Amino acid sequence: MSEFLEFRNVSKRFGAIQAVDGVSLGIKKGEFFSLLGPSGCGKTTMLRLAAGFEYPDTGQVILDGADITDLSPNKRKVNTIFQSYALFPHLNVWENIAFGLRVAKRSKRDIETEVEAMLRLIRMGDQAGKKPDQLSGGQKQRVAIARALINKPQVLLLDEPLAALDLKLRQRMLIELDMIHDQVGITFLYVTHDQGEAMSLSDRIAVMDSGRIEQVGSPAEIYETPRTSFVAAFIGDTNFLEGEVTGLVESEYCQVKIADIPGVICFNDKSMKPGNPVYLSIRPEKIHISRDRPEESRLRNIVPAVVEDMIYLGSTTKYWVRTHGLRVQVLRQHFRFFLDEKPIRWNDDVWIWWHGDDGFMLDRYRAVDEHLVALPPRKVGEPEDNNEKP
Amino acid sequence: MKRESRQKVRESLVSFPSLFWLSLFFIVPTLFVFAIALKPANPYGGIGSGWTWDNLRSLVNPNYLAVAWRTLWISVLSAAVCIVLATPIGYYLARVTARWKGFFLMLIIVPFWTNFLIRIFAWKVLLHPEGAIKKALAFSGLIGPQTSLLYNAGAVVLVTVYTFLPFTILPIYAAAEKFDFQLLEAARDLGAKRLQAFAKVFLPGIRRGLITAVLFVFIPALGSYVIPDIVGGPSGEMIGNKIAQRVFVDRNLPQASALSIVLILSVLAPLVTVLVLQRKRDKPESLL
Numbered sequence: 001m002s003e004f005l006e007f008r009n010v011s012k013r014f015g016a017i018q019a020v021d022g023v024s025l026g027i028k029k030g031e032f033f034s035l036l037g038p039s040g041c042g043k044t045t046m047l048r049l050a051a052g053f054e055y056p057d058t059g060q061v062i063l064d065g066a067d068i069t070d071l072s073p074n075k076r077k078v079n080t081i082f083q084s085y086a087l088f089p090h091l092n093v094w095e096n097i098a099f100g101l102r103v104a105k106r107s108k109r110d111i112e113t114e115v116e117a118m119l120r121l122i123r124m125g126d127q128a129g130k131k132p133d134q135l136s137g138g139q140k141q142r143v144a145i146a147r148a149l150i151n152k153p154q155v156l157l158l159d160e161p162l163a164a165l166d167l168k169l170r171q172r173m174l175i176e177l178d179m180i181h182d183q184v185g186i187t188f189l190y191v192t193h194d195q196g197e198a199m200s201l202s203d204r205i206a207v208m209d210s211g212r213i214e215q216v217g218s219p220a221e222i223y224e225t226p227r228t229s230f231v232a233a234f235i236g237d238t239n240f241l242e243g244e245v246t247g248l249v250e251s252e253y254c255q256v257k258i259a260d261i262p263g264v265i266c267f268n269d270k271s272m273k274p275g276n277p278v279y280l281s282i283r284p285e286k287i288h289i290s291r292d293r294p295e296e297s298r299l300r301n302i303v304p305a306v307v308e309d310m311i312y313l314g315s316t317t318k319y320w321v322r323t324h325g326l327r328v329q330v331l332r333q334h335f336r337f338f339l340d341e342k343p344i345r346w347n348d349d350v351w352i353w354w355h356g357d358d359g360f361m362l363d364r365y366r367a368v369d370e371h372l373v374a375l376p377p378r379k380v381g382e383p384e385d386n387n388e389k390p
Numbered sequence: 391m392k393r394e395s396r397q398k399v400r401e402s403l404v405s406f407p408s409l410f411w412l413s414l415f416f417i418v419p420t421l422f423v424f425a426i427a428l429k430p431a432n433p434y435g436g437i438g439s440g441w442t443w444d445n446l447r448s449l450v451n452p453n454y455l456a457v458a459w460r461t462l463w464i465s466v467l468s469a470a471v472c473i474v475l476a477t478p479i480g481y482y483l484a485r486v487t488a489r490w491k492g493f494f495l496m497l498i499i500v501p502f503w504t505n506f507l508i509r510i511f512a513w514k515v516l517l518h519p520e521g522a523i524k525k526a527l528a529f530s531g532l533i534g535p536q537t538s539l540l541y542n543a544g545a546v547v548l549v550t551v552y553t554f555l556p557f558t559i560l561p562i563y564a565a566a567e568k569f570d571f572q573l574l575e576a577a578r579d580l581g582a583k584r585l586q587a588f589a590k591v592f593l594p595g596i597r598r599g600l601i602t603a604v605l606f607v608f609i610p611a612l613g614s615y616v617i618p619d620i621v622g623g624p625s626g627e628m629i630g631n632k633i634a635q636r637v638f639v640d641r642n643l644p645q646a647s648a649l650s651i652v653l654i655l656s657v658l659a660p661l662v663t664v665l666v667l668q669r670k671r672d673k674p675e676s677l678l
């Protein structure tokens with residue numbers, strides 16, 4: 001399928017700030033597409049470019065084959081859910097939803113039937129007479145959705161629509177948004193800084209940083225095979241281990257020397273050659289931990305370690321272990337609870353191991369991204385962490 | 391519930407001084423005016439004894455009706471022109487950057503540094519048959535050489551608008567400053583043209599500012615005396631001038647009082663209507 005909403009080499013600058021920097025991006029028809037990135041990376045600006053509230057300095061915005069770059073907002077078949085909802089305070093729920101049809105001069109009968117249908121979709125038929133300031137956050141949210149959807153937009157733009165809601169409500173609205181997307185079947189362009197939201201809702205995600213797209217892919221692709229260290233660090237937790245390629249194994253894998261751990265096996269998807277410096281990223285949940293030494297096996301990396309910190313998280317426990325001067329995060333799922341099993345405790349000697357396919361090699365992350373790599377507090381007098389610059 | 395009523399008591403305690411002030415210097419004198427209107431005049435410019443309806447009856451007089459009608463339309467027109475000018479000005483003031491905002495607000499306030507009377511006399515000079523404006527307009531052929539810019543109702547409207555425009559800009563600006571301009575984007579997003587968004591979202595959004603602004607021109611314009619006296623001439627006379635004539639020329643205080651009562655009632659009528667309407671609208675539906 002070809003692209004439905006397309007940004008072609010779009011740039012937008014505000015004074016000294018390059019908010020969007022040469023972005024090319026294609027969104028397919030009917031897709032739930034998310035822009036994910038830290039605050040200030042240019043997500044809202046991208047939406048405003050699509051809605052027509054901002055015009056790009058260079059580049060084009062294409063919708064359904066037509067160049068809409070210079071079209072004013074009221075002429076675009078896109079509608080926006082604003083971060084603050086922007087419901088009209090002087091109109092009640094019914095009138096807010098009817099607004100688009102009224103300015104389009106639709107007949108009274110049409111307006112009535114369509115508003116009623118929308119009120120049913122958002123299950124707020126009994127609240128039609130209320131003014132926005134009498135509604136709860138979740139209700140405002142739903143009215144904003146209905147008000148936008150009633151215009152039958154080709155693309156619905158959502159700017160962090162759940163950010164203002166509390167956790168429970170957010171989870172419910174997540175499900176509701178997903179249902180609405182399935183029901184109306186239009187294209188959603190969804191902006192969020194919350195990876196959980198993006199992961200659970202999206203067909204595809206574009207990870208943004210400083211006005212650029214770092215990676216586009218399905219949630220699983222982005223999580224399992226991040227292309228840059230920024231993506232790896234921003235999406236979920238990860239361990240970054242710095243090392244050097246020392247040899248190749250069966251052409252598909254290579255041996256990496258990390259600190260003084262020799263011969264760590266890693267899948268070589270980037271065609272690294274011996275002598276190349278690399279950054280190895282391993283997700284905490286991909287690393288196993290136990291008191292007993294696991295069996296040797298092909299492509300399995302086994303390293304002895306000492307438990308330094310642990311946090312019990314209910315369904316999981318997070319460990320920080322030290323091995324060869326490196327501090328590594330390990331996440332352990334509780335499958336069974338053995339009464340006779342001696343639990344792992346602080347200062348215990350343990351073994352950690354992971355499969356060669358579970359680590360991925362990246363370029364070194366940039367200094368500006370360092371704040372994204374969640375560092376556990378370091379004890380005084382300890383050697384440098386693995387995440388620090390050498 | 392109990393706490394609410396205690397709060398109410400406390401609020402009325404706070405408003406007591408202003409209530410006292412208002413009754414001492416506004417309500418009591420007004421009652422005096424009402425009383426004097428029902429007294430006969432005596433030949434020496436004083437107030438006679440006994441009571442009479444004659445003063446009020448004499449108001450029904452084509453001469454007065456013409457002046458009352460003129461007073462009304464001059465006030466309505468002045469208020470309308472002020473609102474039409476002040477609304478876009480208030481809108482832009484709220485949208486420009488802070489630096490420009492300060493500059494423009496300065497421009498609006500600077501004229502107040504010059505005395506009100508002097509500014510009106512300045513208009514008299516400007517509009518004078520030998521004045522610059524008249525000459526320029528006549529030269530460019532926009533008006534005939536005999537057309538007078540001064541001493542007519544038009545001059546009164548012009549100077550009234552000039553005088554009260556700042557008082558309409560400020561409340562509209564204050565309301566616009568609190569307005570959430572993202573609502574205009576939302577309206578445009580939903581298909582409204584620029585002007586539609588302005589009329590359907592911005593104007594209702596600054597409703598209170600608009601009402602205040604209207605009252606700020608309309609009420610003083612109804613009671614105008616100085617402006618028509620200086621630039622109005624006989625064809626620009628308003629009720630205020632008639633009251634002054636009854637007091638200073640005829641020395642007939644009861645007649646002047648009767649006219650004043652008409653004026654007071656016509657000022658109170660729109661004020662009370664607006665207050666009642668506003669109260670009704672702002673009451674949340676759940677309480678009804």
Ligand SMILES: Nc1ncnc2c1ncn2[C@@H]1O[C@H](COP(=O)(O)OP(=O)(O)O)[C@@H](O)[C@H]1O
Pocket residue numbers: 014015017018019037038039040041042043044045046
């Ligand atoms: N109208 C504007 N004027 C000046 N700077 C702006 C404007 N809009 C956005 N920016 C800047 O552009 C950058 C990107 O902003 P934005 O798109 O809102 O980011 P995000 O939505 O990802 O948090 C930020 O640094 C922000 O301060």
Ligand SMILES: [Mg+2]
Pocket residue numbers: 040043044
């Ligand atoms: Mg934003």
